[in-house]
Amino acid sequence: MLKDKIVIVTGGARGIGAAICQVVCAQGGTAVIGDLNGAEEAAERLRALGFKAEGITLDVTKSSSVDAVVDRTVAQHGRIDGFVANAAFANSNALLDHSDEEWRRVMSVNLDGVFYSVRAAGGQMVKAGSGAIVAISSIAGVRAVRPELHAAYDVSKAAVAHLARVVGVEWAKAGVRVNAVGPGYTETELLKSVGIANPEILARWLDDIPTGRLLQPEQIANVVAFLLSDASSAINAQLIMADSGYSS
Secondary structure, three states: OOOOOEEEEEOOOOHHHHHHHHHHHHOOOEEEEEEOOOHHHHHHHHHHOOOEEEEEEOOOOOHHHHHHHHHHHHHHHOOOOEEEEOOOOOOOOOHHHOOHHHHHHHHHHHHHHHHHHHHHHHHHHHHHOOEEEEEEOOHHHOOOOOOOOOHHHHHHHHHHHHHHHHHHHHOHHHOEEEEEEEEOOEOOHHHHHHHHOOHHHHHHHHHHOOOOOOEOHHHHHHHHHHHHOHHHOOOOOOEEEEOOOOOO
8 A cells, every 4th residue: 555655754663653664664665764762773674674664863852853854855755655753752640740841751752743743744745735644642642541640641642633633624635634543552662661561550451442452563553554545545634543442
C-alpha cells in the first residue's frame, strides 16, 4: 500500500515508531526515522534487511529541528507523502503532584512536538496538493485511565486527537488528510515506564481489555500504514481507536 512513498516517523527508533517504520519499508516505502537517540542505528537495521531507510537526529521540542528534518527530506526526495507524529513522553503523576516543569516537559514533547510536526509537514503537503498525516494519540486521550495516574499525558493525548480533527478539516480541500490513532495498552518501553512492570496495575489493565492481552506494536503500525495509504482516502479528521475494544 505504501510502495515508493516517502514517510517521516518521529520517535521512530523504538516501540510503536520502530514498528511503523518497518511496516512502511515492508510495503515498499522509504522510512525517514527521526529520533533524539538511535535514529541512524534503527535505519541501519532496516537497511540490513534490504529496506530503504534513513536516520536523522530530531528533537521534536524544537521547531527548528522539525523544520530541518522536513526540509532535508523534501530536498532529497522532492516531496513527503506521509508523516507520523509519534514521539511521546509519559510520567506517572496525579495532577496535584505535577510541578510546572513536569507539566511542560510532557506538553513540550506530546503536544508542542505534534504541532511543530504537523505544521512543518503539512506546509509542504498543502503546497504539493497531497499527503497524509497520522498523529499518535492514546486511549488516555478518550478516558481517564486508572489505577495509574498521569494527568499531563492524558490531557496531551486528548489535545493531539482534536488537533488532528481541526487540521484535517482545515486542509481537506488542499488534498491533505490528517487523522489520529489511539493505541490501547501496547507492549513497549513507554508502557513499562508507567505501569506494566507493576503486577497489580498490569492485572487491572488485562482485566479491562476485552481480549485480555496487551497489543503489540506491529498491530498499531498496520493501522497507521492503512491511514497513510490511498486505501483510506475517505478517512479524514478522525480518531481511530486501535485498542481491542477497551474504550467501548
